[in-house]
Amino acid sequence: MMNDYPEFMRMVELVSSLNPLQRKRINHFISRQDQEYWEYAEDICRTLGRSFLKTNAGRVTAASAYNRMTLDFLAEQIRFKKTGVYLxxxxxxxxxxxxxxxxxxxxxxxxxxxxxLLWPNHFKMLQFFKTYIQGSPTVERYLEIAPGHGLFAAETLRRFPGLRATLLDISKTSIQVTSEILATFQIDSSRFDFIHGDFLTVPMEGGDFDFISMGEVLEHVNDALGFLERACRLLKDDGRIFMTTCTNSPALDHIYHFHNTNEIRDLIHQAGLRILREKALPAEAVPEERCEAELITINYCAILAKRA
Ligand SMILES: C[S@@+](CC[C@H](N)C(=O)[O-])C[C@H]1O[C@@H](n2cnc3c(N)ncnc32)[C@H](O)[C@@H]1O
Structure with missing residues (x-):
């Protein structure tokens, strides 16, 4: 089976050879996935073959980037397990x-x-998102807050050919990486605009976005409630929000510490939103109740609507 997906396997092999600790984890995950997963992973790696994974040097840079990021997370996990607080x-x-x-x-x-492609919970959240957009009626005005790398923006722009997107991020580098990814996916640059700034303060006209996506950003801000309230104000009355966040998940840039998923749900309700669909994904095979006491991450994703 693995031989049928050469571009993806070349990337997996490179990541594993540069960081043997990853080999077992990745193999454990990918060997249990279905054909749809493998085809998607191969498709993404072939697409990246136009840019980030085009040359051997590019592939080494990308695999090293992944390994550096996982080591950053690991170091923070170790510190957090001792202190119980974010850095x-x-x-x-x-x-x-x-x-x-x-x-x-x-x-x-x-x-x-x-x-x-390589972390079980990240892949499950991406699947949750893709399943939602596949089943959604046409979206015309899309706002993505904090696209970071641009994968979710690329998936949305591919799914809805008539869509116009506004992509807002506080980091110039995130905007640069996102624009490189969208170019790699051959998405016409007339279909999206970037805004560089802090979502909490940047001036924006509101009320007419029919879909807002905000993946992995609430945990990066001090005022998570203000963040969700602003997203709610920018949404059309019948619009939808896709969000992800996490509990007990330390990182170099995580600020807002959710201790359990009910804290996330409470914040959503306080912001004037309701949950239409959700998924809570503990990072280890333990019941959700144990995650708070043992400081185990839960990845959380949801589709939200305005409360009537
Ligand atoms: C972990 S990445 C998330 C990327 C992607 N959305 C995902 O789900 O994987 C966090 C992103 O949030 C951006 N960010 C952090 N605080 C922000 C703020 N106040 N306003 C806008 N973007 C912000 C960072 O620059 C970074 O690109």
């Missing part, structure tokens, strides 16, 4: 240390892109 509590410091550092942000975003 930072001020989003301004995350901006200075991470978002405004092109070298750090590039390996972080390229690595994160690849994690959607």
């Amino acid at each position: 930072l509590n001020d989003a301004k410091v995350a901006r200075a240390n991470v978002y405004d550092q092109p070298e750090v942000m590039r390996y972080y975003m390229v690595g994160l892109f690849l994690s959607y």
Whole structure:
């Protein structure tokens, strides 16, 4: 089976040879996936073969980016298990240390892109998103807050050919990586605009987006409620929001610490939103109740609508 997916396997082999710790984890995951997974992973790696994975040097850079990002996460996990608190509590410091550092942000975003093929929970959240957009009626005005690397933006723009997208990120490097990914996916640049800025403060006209996506960003800000409230104000009355976040998930730039999934649900309701669909994915095979006490991450994704 693996021989039928050469581009994906070449990338997996390179990641594993540069970081033997990853070999077992990745093989454990990919060997249990169905044909649809393999075809998708191969399709993405072939697409990246037009740019990021075109040359051997490019493939080594991408695999190293993924490995650096996983080592950053691992180091933070070890620190967090001892202290129980996130490294930072001020989003301004995350901006200075991470978002405004092109070298750090590039390996972080390229690595994160690849994690959607290699981390079980990231792949499940991407599947949740793809299933939702496949079953959705046409979307015309799309806002993505914090596209980071651009994979979700690329999937949405591929799914809805008539769509116009606004892509907003606080990091210039995230905008650069996203524009490179969209070019790689051969998406016409007339279909999207970028806004560079902090979503909490950047001036924006509102009320007419019919789909807003905000993956893995609430945990990066101090005012997570203000963030969701603003997204709610920018949404059409019958619009939908896709969001993901996480509990007990330390990283170099995570600020807002959700201790359990009910804290996430409470915030959603306080912001004037309701949950239409959700998925909570513990990072280890333990019941959700144990995750809070044992500081185990739960990845969370949901589709939201305005409360009547
Ligand atoms: C972990 S990445 C998420 C990328 C992608 N959405 C995903 O789900 O994988 C976090 C992104 O949030 C952006 N970000 C952090 N704080 C932000 C803010 N206040 N306004 C806009 N973007 C922000 C960062 O620059 C980065 O691109």
